[in-house]
Amino acid sequence: MRNKITGTVATKLAIFSAHEVSLAPLQVILGIYKYYPPMGSSMCFELYKEKGWTAKEGNNDAVKHYTVRVLRDREPVALPACGGKVFCPFEEFVGAMSRFAVDNHTYELECQL
Secondary structure, three states: OOHHHOOOOOOOOOOOOHHHHHHHHHHHHHHHOOOOOOOOOOOEEEEOOOOOOOOOOOOHHHHHHEEEEEOOOOEEEOOOOOOOOEEEHHHHHHHHHHHHHOOOHHHHHHOOO
């Protein structure tokens, strides 16, 4: 998402496939786990740009103009890590999720790449 905000990538849609055994821990991390996801479940992360805002060259505060919305089985969910909001400011979302993220160096070491 950050790469999309900064213009590093032009991708408008990315689709990943996973089993419910992967969706359950993701829902726990997001604080939205209620029940084990049944077959065919989905999670969607949407990135929204503030209406009417356009990036200007050299503008380093672009992330302040973006929000994230999470959908579980096509239904928007309120994120506890974002004060129960459905639309979470991008930096707030990243901050809440960062403790679960692994940097590239650690990933390569752990996966022995």
